[in-house]
Amino acid sequence: MKKIALLGCGAIGTQIALSIDSGKIPAVLTHVFDQSEDRSNKLVSKLSKKPEIVKNSHLLSSNNVDLIVEAASQDAVKDVALSVLQNRKDMMIMSVGALLDESIFEILYDACKEFKRTIYLPSGAIAGLDGIKAVKDELDAVTLITTKHPRSLKGAKFFETSDLDVESLSEPTVVFQGSAKDAVSLFPANINVAALLSLAGLGSEKTSVKIIADPNSITNTHQVEAIGKFGKMSFIVENIPDENNPKTSRLATLSAIERLREICSQDIHIGT
């Protein structure tokens, strides 16, 4: 069975760890790290098979593990991803926005080749990435319209320089319209799907993003429209927010669990 190390013991990391512990993912969770010791302890207390809590994130990949699962932050990816590959371990990344930094992307892309390792990016909170990947060379335009309750956008860098008081809105309001590149930099913890769409399709400057704050919304909704020589595609996903982190959609966690289950299984793999 594959040995997994987990970086980040929050909403997604906890559910992944529980899925390994229950046997749903056929793997062993051997090491965990979170910058909050409380979070690591709390997670380990929920597991019947106890992983070791390491003292820093770099110790995850220096141990005898096969794959590091990142469910922490863009900073965590920038800090450890290269050393994970250099230590000849695979990696699954949830904080995908980190890869829109072109220098990070290129370094990691080259390192995957050099060290013969794989980085996995689960589809996260959207559906249809399989289709976007398949028609990549025939795409003319890709648009993402994301609608979230203001509390799911709270704390984003965007609001540091905006006069908009997102919490006092009484009707749906467009808070951002622009490129995926700018969306990911201004809403780093809220719009990983824009990064995934960009990487799968037209790149971050040509992928358009609109973010709507809707005080009446009970879902994190992502609507994707793609058009090109191949025809037209549209997908809409109305996600239930995670009960522990409203910025994260339940589907993002489930997608990570399914991707990891596939990586760890000798199985029939469905979809692209």
Ligand SMILES: NC(=O)c1ccc[n+]([C@@H]2O[C@H](COP(=O)([O-])OP(=O)(O)OC[C@H]3O[C@@H](n4cnc5c(N)ncnc54)[C@H](O)[C@@H]3O)[C@@H](O)[C@H]2O)c1
């Ligand atoms: N790919 C997607 O579609 C998708 C969807 C939702 C969330 N995400 C991303 O996945 C990541 C995890 O999401 P979550 O809902 O579990 O978040 P969370 O806030 O519930 O948990 C994150 C945990 O990581 C820890 N952490 C943060 N930075 C760290 C660092 N540098 N080193 C060690 N620990 C660190 C925090 O203390 C926290 O316990 C976030 O970056 C989020 O933006 C991606």
